Amino acid sequence: MQSESSAAPSVLLVEAFYGGSHKQLIDLLQENISCSVCTLPAKKWHWRARTAALHFSQTIPTCPSHRVLFCSSVLNLCELVALRPDLARLKKVLYFHENQLVYPVRKDQERDFQYGYNQILSWLLPEHKLICRSHVDDIITPQDEQEAPRLLSSPDESLTVSCEQQDPHQTTTAEPRTDPRPVSEGDPEDQRRPLHIVWPHRWEHDKDPELFFSTLIKLKERRLDFHLSVLGETFTDPPEIFPEARRLLDRHILNWGFLPSKDDYLKVLCEADVVVSTARHEFFGVAMLEAVHCGCYPLCPKALVYPEIFPAEYLYSTPEQLCKRLQSLCRRPDVARRHVVKVDTSSFSWSSLKERYETLLAAQRP
Known part of the structure; x- marks a missing residue:
């Protein structure tokens, strides 16, 4: 080309x-x-x-x-x-x-x-x-993940994404979500709506999908309710865990697989509550910042590039810590929905x- x-x-x-x-x-x-x-x-x-x-x-x-x-x-x-x-x-x-x-x-x-x-x-x-x-x-152009959306926009725009339907020939211009979601403390309807967890990464071994799915299976075994969206691009030889995880977590799944439409991808991110990384190799992490820009609460390893971008409250050190954090949020999804993430995505x-x-x-x- x-x-x-x-x-x-x-x-x-x-x-x-x-x-x-x-x-x-x-x-x-x-x-x-x-x-x-x-x-x-x-x-x-x-x-x-x-x-x-x-x-x-x-x-x-x-x-x-x-x-x-x-x-x-x-x-x-x-x-x-x-x-x-x-x-x-x-x-x-x-x-x-x-x-x-x-x-x-x-x-x-x-x-x-x-x-x-x-x-x-x-x-x-x-x-x-x-x-x-x-x-x-x-x-904000690292190696990696489901790359359908492009957050770096035109010279006169800030970091922008759209969570609404738009003319595909127009530039998306929705502002990042900076205010808490309109949820009142103890809202029964909000508490009945399960936590929506999104994993928007390439389906490859360096993203450690085994850790992610084993954690969610533990949540299921503990009878915790949640919704799941597994996005990201699939290549020739994806890890074997994916079909087994889909079978075991079937009733929790809202979205499964790569979304070629940028608007559809951003819509899922805007609807999700928590974005998780289990990566073992990361030098930036576009997908995590895109999800945060759309309002997701991030959970990242306390390793690799993540401590350079995310405050300590969003980092976990062990698989057990990740499981406990998700377990807590499953029981109180309003905590994630009301939270304003302390990351300035406009700087990217x-x-x-x-x-x-x-x-x-x-x-x-x-």
């Missing part, structure tokens, strides 16, 4: 895995800066990491106006520059969605260090071939980060 947003663009965007959060970021930049875009579909991630440089060396057009090369670390940047010396002169911005040296592997697999090694090589390009790094901690909006990106991607002549 190749496209240009204007004549003689100064920025070249290259994405070897154009899907999910990778696609979110590329689409956002393409909408707001003058650029050329070269991408590959989000399929067979391992092959993209191994062969994308060769592909792009043959498909990226020669363009004397290019001054900046932006890519994610799926691409082996060293290989691309070696195969296309004309790109060596460009300022380079390398975005790391995740660290392949610590990515969890399945028990029956040994780590393939080639992917982490590729990241190291790309990072260690000689100084005269400048590499900059975008600030992973400050951008394009309007807040625009100037930093413009500086990062400013054209520099050699």
Whole structure:
């Protein structure tokens, strides 16, 4: 895929895995800066990491106006520059969605260090071939999850989502929920409505779905009532726990599986009460912040990136703590519904980060 947003663009965007959060970021930049875009579909991630440089060396057009090369670390940047010396002169911005040296592997697999090694090589390009790094901690475009919604919006908007039906050709502009839900203390009707728990992550082992479902099965065994939405994208070989969990938790399930419609996805998040992460590998967590922006009470591991974003009251240290927190909220769902989450999602909006990106991607002549 190749496209240009204007004549003689100064920025070249290259994405070897154009899907999910990778696609979110590329689409956002393409909408707001003058650029050329070269991408590959989000399929067979391992092959993209191994062969994308060769592909792009043959498909990226020669363009004397290019001054900046932006890519994610799926691409082996060293290989691309070696195969296309004309790109060596460009300022380079390398975005790391995740660290392949610590990515969890399945028990029956040994780590393939080639992917982490590729990241190291790309990072260690000689100084005269400048590499900059975008600030992973400050951008809502991480690796991962059900990526249907795009929270980074246009330059003049804050972080915006819509919980209502809208014209699909219009930009969603609903404000984040900042006030407690209109529930009075001890409202009988609200107490009868079960807690709605959402798990909006990729159906892969690094998200530890086994821990999540084992926790919910314990809640069921304790005769606690709750509703469940399991969203997120499914790939070729999802963990075996999913069909078994669906069978065991069937009467609790409201939504099951990937929702390709952004509006439908956001509607579920706006209807849910609690969002849970059981991830064993997370460098940002878009899905969690999207759910919080829609008003969900978050429960996250006290590990990985989460303590950098979420206050301590939303973190758990052990599976037992997660179970106890959910058990308490199942018995008092109004606590989650009345709570105002202490996370400022607007700080991750394009309007807040625009100037930093413009500086990062400013054209520099050699």
